[in-house]
Amino acid sequence: MGKEPFKSGFIAILGAPNVGKSTLLNQILGQKISITSEKPQTTRTRILGVLHRPHAQLIFLDTPGVHQAKQTLNKRMVKIALGTLGDVDQILYVIDASRPDEDSDAFLLRNLRKVKTPVILAINKVDLIEKESLLPLMETWNKRHPFHAVVPISALKDIQIDQLLDEMSVLLPEGPLYFPEDTITDQPVRLIASEMLREKIFRLTSQEIPYSVAVTIDTFTEIPDKNRVDIEATIHVERDSQKGIIIGKGGTMLKKIGSMARLDIQRMVGSQVFLKLWVRVQKNWSKNAQALSGFGY
Numbered sequence: 579m580g581k582e583p584f585k586s587g588f589i590a591i592l593g594a595p596n597v598g599k600s601t602l603l604n605q606i607l608g609q610k611i612s613i614t615s616e617k618p619q620t621t622r623t624r625i626l627g628v629l630h631r632p633h634a635q636l637i638f639l640d641t642p643g644v645h646q647a648k649q650t651l652n653k654r655m656v657k658i659a660l661g662t663l664g665d666v667d668q669i670l671y672v673i674d675a676s677r678p679d680e681d682s683d684a685f686l687l688r689n690l691r692k693v694k695t696p697v698i699l700a701i702n703k704v705d706l707i708e709k710e711s712l713l714p715l716m717e718t719w720n721k722r723h724p725f726h727a728v729v730p731i732s733a734l735k736d737i738q739i740d741q742l743l744d745e746m747s748v749l750l751p752e753g754p755l756y757f758p759e760d761t762i763t764d765q766p767v768r769l770i771a772s773e774m775l776r777e778k779i780f781r782l783t784s785q786e787i788p789y790s791v792a793v794t795i796d797t798f799t800e801i802p803d804k805n806r807v808d809i810e811a812t813i814h815v816e817r818d819s820q821k822g823i824i825i826g827k828g829g830t831m832l833k834k835i836g837s838m839a840r841l842d843i844q845r846m847v848g849s850q851v852f853l854k855l856w857v858r859v860q861k862n863w864s865k866n867a868q869a870l871s872g873f874g875y
């Protein structure tokens with residue numbers, strides 16, 4: 579018997595906003611590196627995550643949800659997502675079985691046709707639908723694109739994720755070990771920390787607030803002999819009124835954001851975390867090209 583070949587490659591996770599792309603990446607890795615929320619347009623940048631299997635290395639690129647964007651920030655997000663198309667070995671296309679997004683999917687499928695990259699379709703959130711509606715949905719989608727495989731899954735409930743990984747591994751080309759065995763992501767810890775903060779704001783606030791917020795880490799100081807990390811971060815908003823909402827009555831909202839984010843960051847760094855937060859108004863940053871680049875978008 580010959581030696582089993584080692585397979586590896588880059589896989590872009592693409593789909594409409596809110597279909598569960600980041601939830602799926604976290605479930606695959608068994609670790610939270612990409613933030614999630616019940617609101618669309620949560621992910622703003624390309625998030626890399628590496629899965630090590632016995633005979634394969636799967637390198638995932640989580641991307642912002644693709645939609646027909648109008649705002650400056652959203653246009654950049656879509657550009658980032660579509661920009662992965664040509665550079666990957668495989669595409670994992672994710673849809674939400676419980677809620678069609680015709681416009682976004684039609685737009686994304688048009689872009690998919692321009693590349694030759696093989697595509698696997700993951701029909702996510704099957705935990706939310708009646709069993710009988712799955713087969714017709716699979717048939718409809720099979721007609722829309724020559725997918726290499728169609729796998730119904732639930733990212734949240736961990737249903738059929740192993741089957742999906744098997745399909746993806748088979749389809750990967752033979753290749754090298756791109757990342758050392760202990761690499762999970764290329765994102766610096768402080769960047770993930772800023773994202774954890776942004777996630778809490780996405781989850782705790784409503785209307786335009788989540789979309790008017792960017793977070794930067796000002797200082798990140800490890801104090802090994804105290805097994806502690808001290809972090810100072812700034813929450814940037816676009817208007818004075820938003821600053822008031824983020825701080826909340828008597829500072830309650832800011833406290834809530836801080837304590838929830840602290841738990842996530844502590845789990846990630848494996849030590850105690852002291853978190854100090856500031857709120858700053860930077861007028862209309864989301865429409866300003868220079869400000870966007872400054873925030874890494």
Ligand SMILES: Nc1nc2c(ncn2[C@@H]2O[C@H](COP(=O)(O)OP(=O)(O)OP(=O)(O)O)[C@@H](O)[C@H]2O)c(=O)[nH]1
Pocket residue numbers: 593594595596597598599600601602613614615616617618619620621622641642643644702703704705706731732733734735
């Ligand atoms: N019931 C159910 N909910 C899910 C599943 N997967 C994701 N969700 C939920 O769907 C919402 C969106 O999940 P995200 O992972 O943030 O979606 P996304 O595709 O990354 O969204 P964007 O980054 O905004 O494009 C969250 O509330 C998740 O908990 C699933 O399999 N079942």
Ligand SMILES: [Mg+2]
Pocket residue numbers: 599600601613614620621641642643
């Ligand atoms: Mg996401």
